[in-house]
Amino acid sequence: MWLVAPIALLIVGALSLAVYHYAYELFAHAADRHEPPKPVNVSDVVKTTVTVLTLIGAVLAGIYAYRKQLLAEGDARRADASQLADRYTTAAEQLGHERAAVRLAGVYALARLADDWIDQRQVCIDVLCAYLRMPYEPHPAEATHKEGEREVRLTIIRTIRDHLRHPDTPTSWTENFLDFTGATFDGGDFTDSHFHGRADFRRAIFPSGIIDFRRAVFSGTVIFRTTKFSGSTVDFTHAEFSGGTVDFTGATFSGGTVSFRDVLLRSGEINFEGAEQTGGTVDFTHARSDGTQINWGPFPHPPEP
Structure with missing residues (x-):
């Protein structure tokens, strides 16, 4: 002084x-x-x-x-970032908790954090998707089965679906990368979802339950390469494939039902090359093709509109 x-x-x-x-x-x-x-x-x-x-x-x-x-303003941003980082740490710890109720709280906390923390939204989504990719034993009689685990996983899917239904909202995840590589789906609701970004179901397993993609819109890159449909009901009824790439290369249909009834194949590319059907039902009834480049692989062509 x-x-x-x-x-x-x-x-x-x-x-x-x-x-x-x-x-x-x-x-x-x-x-x-x-x-x-x-x-x-x-x-x-x-x-x-x-x-x-x-x-x-x-x-x-x-x-x-x-x-x-x-x-x-810089101090305020640093304080906000510190608070958001603390929330992330807490939510991640809850997801790893032994009790299902605490894991559910972690799911909701991480989803709210993704809505508030735009810069790190993809990181929060990656954590939720990574949870679905973790080893999962659905049968209660098995030693590795976790009590309430199925409800936690279904809640994650519903949370993701809710953020995919309204593309024009600030909290939409429709443009984000969804990595479900190798995940096991024994149920899940993706109805009315909009996949405008990249969604990777590569090597995913659909062994049982109902996985609902009815009225979903696929305009980004959606990958079902080497996916195994072995006993579940996967329903794409009234879905719209428009402008993107949907890849079923090497997928295996060995059981259950995969329904493409009344789907609209508007534009873009759909590939079933190398897909194999050894059982189950793949239904293309009333599917309509309008300008889409399709490699049907082993499946019969749906009737032209």
């Missing part, structure tokens, strides 16, 4: 003197051009000097206030 104050006063004094001399020169030049010549009005010089110094002070004060605001 004792060092900065004298330096500041010296700077202000030097600036004031410089402004005063400059203003005096201007007034003197104007007075010399006057006929007859007039003496310089020192009062006008002082007023001009004070006015200029006031304007300079106002500008410096504005710059200081703006800088202070930026620092405050």
